[in-house]
Amino acid sequence: xxxxxxxHHGNLRAELLAAAERALRDRGADALSLRALARELAxxxxxxxxxxxxxxxxxxxxxxxGFARLTHAFQVIVERADEPxxxxxRALVAGYLAFAQENPALLALMFAHKGEPDASVEVIAAGRxxxxxxxxxxxxxxxxGEIAAGxxxxxxxxxFATVHGIATLGAGGLLEGEPTAVIAEHALVLLWDGIAVxx
Amino acid sequence: xxxxxxxHHGNLRAELLAAAERALRDRGADALSLRALARELAxxxxxxxxxxxxxxxxxxxxxxxGFARLTHAFQVIVERADEPxxxxxRALVAGYLAFAQENPALLALMFAHKGEPDASVEVIAAGRxxxxxxxxxxxxxxxxGEIAAGxxxxxxxxxFATVHGIATLGAGGLLEGEPTAVIAEHALVLLWDGIAVxx
DNA sequence: ACCATATGTTGTCAACGTCTACTTCACGAT
DNA sequence: ATCGTGAAGTAGACGTTGACAACATATGGT
Numbered sequence: 001x002x003x004x005x006x007x008h009h010g011n012l013r014a015e016l017l018a019a020a021e022r023a024l025r026d027r028g029a030d031a032l033s034l035r036a037l038a039r040e041l042a043x044x045x046x047x048x049x050x051x052x053x054x055x056x057x058x059x060x061x062x063x064x065x066g067f068a069r070l071t072h073a074f075q076v077i078v079e080r081a082d083e084p085x086x087x088x089x090r091a092l093v094a095g096y097l098a099f100a101q102e103n104p105a106l107l108a109l110m111f112a113h114k115g116e117p118d119a120s121v122e123v124i125a126a127g128r129x130x131x132x133x134x135x136x137x138x139x140x141x142x143x144x145g146e147i148a149a150g151x152x153x154x155x156x157x158x159x160f161a162t163v164h165g166i167a168t169l170g171a172g173g174l175l176e177g178e179p180t181a182v183i184a185e186h187a188l189v190l191l192w193d194g195i196a197v198x199x
Numbered sequence: 200x201x202x203x204x205x206x207h208h209g210n211l212r213a214e215l216l217a218a219a220e221r222a223l224r225d226r227g228a229d230a231l232s233l234r235a236l237a238r239e240l241a242x243x244x245x246x247x248x249x250x251x252x253x254x255x256x257x258x259x260x261x262x263x264x265g266f267a268r269l270t271h272a273f274q275v276i277v278e279r280a281d282e283p284x285x286x287x288x289r290a291l292v293a294g295y296l297a298f299a300q301e302n303p304a305l306l307a308l309m310f311a312h313k314g315e316p317d318a319s320v321e322v323i324a325a326g327r328x329x330x331x332x333x334x335x336x337x338x339x340x341x342x343x344g345e346i347a348a349g350x351x352x353x354x355x356x357x358x359f360a361t362v363h364g365i366a367t368l369g370a371g372g373l374l375e376g377e378p379t380a381v382i383a384e385h386a387l388v389l390l391w392d393g394i395a396v397x398x
Numbered sequence: 399a400c401c402a403t404a405t406g407t408t409g410t411c412a413a414c415g416t417c418t419a420c421t422t423c424a425c426g427a428t
Numbered sequence: 429a430t431c432g433t434g435a436a437g438t439a440g441a442c443g444t445t446g447a448c449a450a451c452a453t454a455t456g457g458t
Binding site: 108111112113124127128131145146147148154155157158160161162163164165166168169171172173174175176183186187190191192193194196197 | 307310311312323326327330344345346347353354356357359360361362363364365367368370371372373374375382385386389390391392393395396
Binding site: 006033034035036045046049054055 | 413414415416417423
């Protein structure tokens, strides 16, 4: 009755991704090894190559998956048409910051095209898609008379960059322990009211 | 007259850092190998270990050096007491974005404490020092009546995060090619005036 | 003159990514 | 029914790397 292990795993690709994300969370991207993943899944060291051309391809897949999750979460929030725009913006910010805090290594991976000349086009596309979710909300806010006129894409970009900056600084320990959510709330107030005197 | 190579290199540490920064710029942090650096400097493969305990120590040193350069550049700008605050802020932003554009891989390294649990304390300290340079300028702006009241540290943090976010998104190719300087100028205007309607 | 120490060298090891050749297996055409 | 073809997994090898240990050489203080 010994159930012999089948020659084919059957679900390797998905399980590799899952194990990789765990490893990423626990030990960071640098410590992620294809061979270790293969061992963990009781599969030969060369098996992962059948699903991911090389190590970078696996990391790219993780990044894309991360962006996809983010995009979906954003969409759900944006579509709450009954909520005021500012409330939804707040929810977007909170969602992003929570994601960043729970997945710091993954977040770094998603935006880590640093020096590599040939950054994956697909990863970048996935990232742009996630960012694009916020543009419509800004436009909606303008239509509702809550947000001043101006290219909504530009406004959304600046806002996203601000939150993203807060998230990465927080992950890097440069915010002296202050919660990113608190900083972000200040940012929202500053951006909403402006910081100039008088006017 | 053959000048025999001396047993001791004499300046290995500094040259390692220089070569490492070149390699970082050209091929990215992942492709940086201690052995390759040793080869480049015509030194044995174990020589770098005498100056940097491990690979990460070298990368940390690079990051600290990067922050030091940034801090110095910031200080020079902040100390131009004759220039109006807003002009100096503009210069700070331009300086940071230029640094980011010229050293994308180094910038990534400087803030890349991602998943690694034991991020170098010294790197973080160097980063905080750089960020701290901007606080005084905000306070000065408040004293001059150009910037509204509020914790200057908080305002500076939000502003820095915004610019940092723009820089990293730009480096990641997520700004659809628009120059980071243009986005940052919009950000400054938005932050200065606020985006709320009416008020 | 001497020696402690910093700096470099050589040799070794385990781990890793990647490549090639081979095996197993599911499945559709015949 | 069977055949063969391609996808999925295995086994082994190669070259590179980071790290370590043992040894060699230079340097500077006493």
